[in-house]
Amino acid sequence: MIRVISEGKFGRWPLGLIVPVQDLTPFSPFPPGEWTDALARVGEHGCEAVELAVTDPTRLDAAHVAEALERAGLRLASFTTGQAAGKEALSLAAPDDAVRRRAVERIQAHMRLAAPFQAVVIVGLLRGVDGDPGLLVESLRECARADRTVRLALEPLNRYESRLVNTVAEGLSVMERVGAENVGLLVDTFHANIEEPKIGEAFRRAGGRLFHVHLADSNRWPPGHGHLEWGEVRDALVRIGYRGSLILECLPRPTAGAPFQAMGWLRSMWEGSR
Numbered sequence: 256m257i258r259v260i261s262e263g264k265f266g267r268w269p270l271g272l273i274v275p276v277q278d279l280t281p282f283s284p285f286p287p288g289e290w291t292d293a294l295a296r297v298g299e300h301g302c303e304a305v306e307l308a309v310t311d312p313t314r315l316d317a318a319h320v321a322e323a324l325e326r327a328g329l330r331l332a333s334f335t336t337g338q339a340a341g342k343e344a345l346s347l348a349a350p351d352d353a354v355r356r357r358a359v360e361r362i363q364a365h366m367r368l369a370a371p372f373q374a375v376v377i378v379g380l381l382r383g384v385d386g387d388p389g390l391l392v393e394s395l396r397e398c399a400r401a402d403r404t405v406r407l408a409l410e411p412l413n414r415y416e417s418r419l420v421n422t423v424a425e426g427l428s429v430m431e432r433v434g435a436e437n438v439g440l441l442v443d444t445f446h447a448n449i450e451e452p453k454i455g456e457a458f459r460r461a462g463g464r465l466f467h468v469h470l471a472d473s474n475r476w477p478p479g480h481g482h483l484e485w486g487e488v489r490d491a492l493v494r495i496g497y498r499g500s501l502i503l504e505c506l507p508r509p510t511a512g513a514p515f516q517a518m519g520w521l522r523s524m525w526e527g528s529r
């Protein structure tokens with residue numbers, strides 16, 4: 256049985272971590288190749304959701320994923336795709352037609368894998384570090400047409416990681432040009448802390464087009480280890496009626512167990528403020 260996202264026990268939102276499947280990611284304490292064991296550990300720590308970091312979805316069997324999720328008691332919230340950008344230099348905004356075509360096909364493969372789980376497919380670094388915004392719009396439009404039931408979440412990144420789409424306002428502008436209801440936004444608190452005047456206002460501006468959320472503190476450590484105002488984040492999510500997942504995309508510091516401890520801290524603080 257495939258588990259899909261519904262309202263979580265943590266306030267209004269399923270809460271979870273990132274688990275890499277094929278390649279390393281700095282945002283997880285787990286090594287790739289042991290992802291089924293990692294899912295079990297994530298479930299044991301009280302998480303409800305998980306984000307899978309997948310470089311090449313054609314190498315992954317949906318039935319195997321569903322079985323592993325069921326054993327761990329987890330729902331698959333999302334797929335992150337950025338490892339393909341770093342490893343294979345794929346970009347949705349590349350001037351090279353062949354590179355851009357491979358990037359589109361990669362996102363579409365993620366969409367096929369995501370469909371039975373109702374999972375969000377994230378467009379982060381795979382949109383390109385630089386490139387033509389018009390080509391990005393065309394690529395996203397082509398991806399969106401492949402399956403209107405699968406949601407694509409474009410993530411504004413800070414200026415040091417990409418020069419394409421740094422703010423929620425820029426993301427909404429791209430979405431308007433794409434003109435597809437299944438293209439929305441992912442807001443990451445780390446990036447928003449750099450680029451947005453007020454994080455709460457960024458979430459409110461995203462509104463109903465907010466498909467997914469990444470949590471990390473101002474130093475990219477787990478929530479509670481920096482200076483972000485987490486009450487402001489919670490209040491903004493409540494105000495816009497957000498019903499997606501909250502996934503920690505943070506460095507596992509100062510210890511590998513810090514992300515799990517941060518989730519307990521968030522539960523205590525946010526539920527106590529209701």
